[in-house]
Amino acid sequence: MLKKNELMNRAIQLFSEKGFYQTSVQEIAEATGISKGAFYKYFDTKESLLIEILKLQYENMIKQASSMSQLEGMTRREAFIENMSHELEQWINNRDFFTVLFKNFPPNENKQVSEIMSKLKSSLVNLHRETLIDTYGEKIEPFITDIVIIFEGILKEYIITVILREKSVDVYQLASFIATVMDSIVNSLPYTEPVLTDYLNPANPKERILDCLDMIEDKLNNTNNITTDKEKLLKAVQRLRKEMKTTEPQQFLLEALISYLNNEEILKKEVDVLDRLYKRLVQDE
Structure with missing residues (x-):
């Protein structure tokens, strides 16, 4: 894992200095102190290396942004x-x-x-x-x-x-x-008056609930210090998503699942938003 991380760090430096297309796999391997053949033990191609770096950057940015959302x-x-x-x-x-x-x-x-x-x-x-x-x-x-x-x-x-x-x-x-x-x-x-009302429309809580569930799932997948069983929390999110996509979601089930997610301290902010959206959905109906 340490060598893989070093490969990614060296690659970023070389890509920045020379450009992505101008940097060879050989140069990345040499900068890391391994052979070209050893490079392929970690990544199939130079492109797959870049994608892995991008995925890691995405996960880190969302994880950090979510962790900073509540400040005492x-x-x-x-x-x-x-x-x-x-x-x-x-x-x-x-x-x-x-x-x-x-x-x-x-x-x-x-x-x-x-x-x-x-x-x-x-x-x-x-x-x-x-x-x-x-x-x-x-x-x-x-x-x-x-x-x-x-x-x-x-x-x-x-x-x-x-x-x-x-x-x-x-x-x-x-x-x-x-x-x-x-x-x-x-x-x-x-x-003044609002100009755009169809994008991020607060009157469409169902779609926003699904977006919120995606955020919760991302946070669960990218956070380790969770006190509740992570697999059970993920299953609760998946069940909520499935229920929200039905024509007539069962209110008692939705409320029970939201209440279960609310037991995890690290999800408090996201679940508060989820609960607010759910209540608005019930009022609209």
């Missing part, structure tokens, strides 16, 4: 800034890898890369959505699509500027600045 002893706004700072640090700390990815693999050029990046985007959208609601309250829900798009647009442009143009930045100062901008936007909402 802070106001909601302070927690918002802290969470944002941490996410920006994740992108910046992995600058070399994402530089290679953005430059060598434009969107839709590689199916596996596109699928993993799409999954990362979807997971972050859900995390951002709930973070924004936690920060500013349910008053922003009618505008949530517009708010998320604006927030992610700001983050994206700063991330691209910092990573691709190699700018240095005080992450906490940047997060505080973005939070101030978001404050101004939220304060202006009473004087």
